[in-house]
Amino acid sequence: MSLRFAAPDTPALPLHLVAEEALEGWLTGQAPEVAAWVRAMGFTGALGRVLVVPDAAGGIAMGLGGYGSATSRARGRFHLAGIAAALPAGTYRVAGLPEDQAETEALGWLLSHYAYERYRDQSPAKARLVAPEGVDAARLEIIAAGEALTRDLINTPANDLGPDALEAACAAIADQQGARVTCVRGEDLLAQNFPLIHTVGRASAVAPRLMDMRWGQSGPKLTLVGKGVCFDTGGLNLKPGSSMGLMKKDMGGAATVLGLAHMIMALGLPVQLRVLIPAVENAVAGNAFRPGDILTARNGLTVEVNNTDAEGRLVLADALSYGAEDAPDLMISMATLTGAARVALGPDLAPYYTDDTRFAGALEAAAARVADPVWRLPFHTPYEAMIEPGIADLDNAPSGGFAGSITAALFLRRFAGGLNYSHFDIYGWTPSAAPARPKGGVGMGARALLEALPEVLGL
Numbered sequence: 197m198s199l200r201f202a203a204p205d206t207p208a209l210p211l212h213l214v215a216e217e218a219l220e221g222w223l224t225g226q227a228p229e230v231a232a233w234v235r236a237m238g239f240t241g242a243l244g245r246v247l248v249v250p251d252a253a254g255g256i257a258m259g260l261g262g263y264g265s266a267t268s269r270a271r272g273r274f275h276l277a278g279i280a281a282a283l284p285a286g287t288y289r290v291a292g293l294p295e296d297q298a299e300t301e302a303l304g305w306l307l308s309h310y311a312y313e314r315y316r317d318q319s320p321a322k323a324r325l326v327a328p329e330g331v332d333a334a335r336l337e338i339i340a341a342g343e344a345l346t347r348d349l350i351n352t353p354a355n356d357l358g359p360d361a362l363e364a365a366c367a368a369i370a371d372q373q374g375a376r377v378t379c380v381r382g383e384d385l386l387a388q389n390f391p392l393i394h395t396v397g398r399a400s401a402v403a404p405r406l407m408d409m410r411w412g413q414s415g416p417k418l419t420l421v422g423k424g425v426c427f428d429t430g431g432l433n434l435k436p437g438s439s440m441g442l443m444k445k446d447m448g449g450a451a452t453v454l455g456l457a458h459m460i461m462a463l464g465l466p467v468q469l470r471v472l473i474p475a476v477e478n479a480v481a482g483n484a485f486r487p488g489d490i491l492t493a494r495n496g497l498t499v500e501v502n503n504t505d506a507e508g509r510l511v512l513a514d515a516l517s518y519g520a521e522d523a524p525d526l527m528i529s530m531a532t533l534t535g536a537a538r539v540a541l542g543p544d545l546a547p548y549y550t551d552d553t554r555f556a557g558a559l560e561a562a563a564a565r566v567a568d569p570v571w572r573l574p575f576h577t578p579y580e581a582m583i584e585p586g587i588a589d590l591d592n593a594p595s596g597g598f599a600g601s602i603t604a605a606l607f608l609r610r611f612a613g614g615l616n617y618s619h620f621d622i623y624g625w626t627p628s629a630a631p632a633r634p635k636g637g638v639g640m641g642a643r644a645l646l647e648a649l650p651e652v653l654g655l
């Protein structure tokens with residue numbers, strides 16, 4: 197698997213992208229035998245269709261890729277990736293790619309080479325591409341590597357990616373990029389006042405921990421916090437089997453912020469970056485925390501546990517309080533936090549929260565540019581009452597489940613110290629394969645954020 201472009205001087209076959217409405221015009225410019233072949237084969241330019249045109253010696257003269265219509269393209273993204281997957285092995289140079297879509301389509305092509313191959317060889321796309329004119333090839337390769345890192349981490353099952361292995365993955369990323377990372381583990385979490393991380397993770401055979409990675413000496417302070425629940429059984433409020441099956445992905449927030457951190461560091465953005473990852477397994481044992489337990493968080497707020505399956509907001513609470521103590525210019529959390537977010541927006545669209553309309557504007561414009569869709573949900577303050585149980589300051593699982601993603605976001609905001617704060621309640625998983633997005637782990641919102649950061653932080 198190589199998520200790189202072919203060198204610019206590599207001998208390459210032409211790959212013509214032809215939209216349906218442009219086909220007739222394109223054919224008139226071709227040699228008669230080419231036009232005859234394309235017509236005989238019934239190529240219409242329909243989106244994703246691929247046709248190879250042979251040369252006189254029986255080799256490949258060129259590839260044709262159907263670029264569909266604006267309507268068919270609007271139903272998906274990464275169209276060039278769909279074409280790549282259907283092309284014979286070889287190196288191609290693409291022609292006919294609209295300039296405003298070149299970066300995203302070229303990234304999609306790179307990502308079509310992603311496959312999760314830790315346990316079995318897969319066969320990702322074989323065709324290679326010379327970077328299209330005008331795209332920033334090095335930047336796209338860094339973004340693809342960050343996305344691949346996110347996918348690999350999510351796809352790795354909990355027996356090979358517990359809190360210890362997630363710590364090792366953080367250390368490896370830090371090492372590669374010259375970042376510094378520290379980790380508080382096990383009983384030290386209590387000594388250093390991270391009670392909620394300890395409480396959620398203490399029933400696991402692998403000690404809970406908090407990773408703290410820092411990079412960059414100057415510029416605005418950006419703190420990313422990622423939910424690192426390496427497996428979520430639900431705890432004593434055990435999930436039914438059907439809901440537990442995918443819960444190796446419950447560290448999708450951690451995986452996504454690590455992928456984003458890779459991009460930021462490898463691109464050398466002028467920021468002071470900090471990444472906080474509470475890493476735990478929400479397990480069942482005699483020492484597990486219970487429904488009804490009342491916990492005191494790092495910042496002094498008391499929390500009644502009404503469902504041990506609402507564990508993500510607990511571990512994030514202490515990490516956010518800790519992050520806020522440093523007063524960053526912007527703090528962002530990402531988490532596979534609620535089933536409610538999945539129900540509201542489905543697997544493809546990243547729900548996010550912010551109180552800053554400028555941030556929202558910049559993020560949504562960026563998301564559209566890079567085909568990483570996000571959708572704003574409200575930090576609806578009138579719902580604060582729903583997370584107040586009376587017996588303690590906060591309830592981790594309000595009954596009734598009204599606005600489940602919003603109440604979880606409001607819970608987190610209580611720990612963000614009044615900073616400029618945004619939270620992403622992501623799904624982290626592609627349930628059925630699409631171009632450049634095989635079934636399995638996937639980053640959501642990271643590319644949109646990367647694109648928005650210069651405007652948001654005034655870089």
Ligand code: BES
Nearest residue numbers: 503505506507508532533534535536593
């Ligand atoms: N990790 C889950 C949320 C989740 C489930 C994300 C399925 C994506 C897909 C989280 O820890 C959880 O179980 N949340 C509960 C909270 C509830 C008990 C208040 C939920 O959403 O049902």
Ligand code: ZN
Nearest residue numbers: 428505506507
């Ligand atoms: Zn849970």
Ligand code: ZN
Nearest residue numbers: 425428446508
């Ligand atoms: Zn969870």
